[in-house]
Amino acid sequence: MLSRTADHLFWMARYTERAENTARMLDANYQMSLLPQSEEYAALGWRAMLSISELAGIYCAAHPTLASLEVIEFMTSDRDNLSSIINCLRAARENARAVRGSITTELWETLNTTWLDAQRMLADGVLARDPCEFLEWVKFRSHLSRGVQLGTMVKDEAFYFMRLGTFLERADNTARILDVKFEMIEQHGGGNAQPLAQSLDYYHWAALLRSVSGFEVYRKVYRDVITPERIADLLILFADWPRSLAASLEEVRQILARVRNVRSAQAEAMAIKLHEHVCASRIGDILRGGLHGWLTNFLARVNELASCVSGDLLVPLAPEPDAAPASMHQA
Template sequence: MLGRSANGIFWLFRYLERAENTARLIEAGFRMALTRDSKDASDEWRSVVITLGQQAAFEAKHGTDYTGPHVFNFVLRDKDNPGAVLAMVEQARSSARSVRTGITREVWETVNDTWMILREMLARPITETRLGDVLDTIRRQSTQLRGALEGTMLRNEIYNFARLGTFIERADNTARILDVKYYVLLPSLSYVGSSLDNVQWENVLRSLAGERAYRWLNAGRMEAKGIAEFLILDGRFPRSLAYCYAKLQSNMAQLAREYGHEAASHEILRDTCTRLHTLSIESVLEQGLHQFIADFIAVNTRLALEIQRDYRFIE
């Protein structure tokens, strides 16, 4: 497979996963902001922007005016924001067009429909009354795309590169949300273990679509340690770090069989999977959650870059 095609597939699914994750994060921020006073609501919206890595770009345009409409319009549709959802979907469509012969008609049509639907929905400023419909549409289109991929694509190298893009992006998103939780959402360390802390952890679960699963497994108990363990080490939850890396390992193993050899990226992945399998939540918290997450994000970024080198992606 040409490196250019592999690059197109990889980034097509990274962009689409990122768009869905952004929508989920905005929804969680909106829920929290509705229950807070104006200052605390501003802090919630600020945490959304920081998690997305868009603080500098946002403040260059809006200063520190972290109101809901400013944030969700900037993150979803602002033409000056290359990380906006609309821009990401446009980039995904461009990537899909470049690999049109490598994907099925159903996958292409879903990507193209997503772009046309969101282009129309995001053509004018979003109000709070319209926000729910926009976020529902992003999530629904993402679900349809996953269905098209799983239901129509051959399990070959194209499928494997698609999955690599999805799970590298998903792992990065989960890690960043966990990290921001301690350093932005809580006013100070004195709040750890308080009722506010528990509400914030519930918000983390909502932004990762894990609230119902966690409550089902834990009889409704909200405990910071248990939630951290669930999101980092529970291989049953499809947005946990352990689950994402198990899937990456499976798809990388299939690529190794197709190409007849392993490369440096396989070694990075194997080391990270071994570490996740042998870790306990106690050792994570003893090391420090922030330090653990910072190390994980660095390794995840390194893995993505190494995959691009190993398989000769062309930018």
């Protein structure tokens, strides 16, 4: 397969997954902001989300206040925010259009309809009326596109490059969603998550689990009260759940073995090493050493892996001054 074609397929899937995960992060924060809490703590949640998404500077340059609806609009419909949901859906559609002959008609129509309907919904004022309606719709359309992909595509190189983009993006975003919550706790609790966690309302943690479709999974696996340690364990180490870091990296490792070329040995080695690092970790050791630091290191390594994949298998990412990391933009 031509590297340019593979590149479009990879980013088509990655932007679709990014739109979904941005919707998940926003939904979790919005649901938490509706619960009884101080204004300071509510603002901390939005600030942490923007910081971990590496968008705090862009947001603050255009918005003097940190209001929930302003953050939601910035992250969903702002055309100047390259990682906003509407820009991700547009980019996914444009990448699909560029390789129209490599995907099925059903998949193209799903992505194209998603882009058209998203513009209509935003123009109709869905964010002012009910932000959760739009965020749930974005998640549903992402599920739909993956289902159409699985149900209509031949499992050839095109299929696997799409899957590669999906799971690299998922690993990055699952780590960010988890980091948003725990960074709030560490900032508010002086770096020790447990004392503050004990005083937080049950519904805060339930909202976090629901944001990653993990509430029922948590109940099935742990059959006990919700604790931050077990939430971290589920999102990081539980390999049988498809949104965990361990599961995402296992998929990346297997896919790279299928699409390897003469230059991709380094990317494969990096994926194997990172997967082994995650699987060898223990949640108690991670928390004692500081979850935020562990996740920051993980995100740096995932971004490095993504850049290596681009250099070895796709169209290399061109560095740009004052640009966000490779995980945030397509070159």
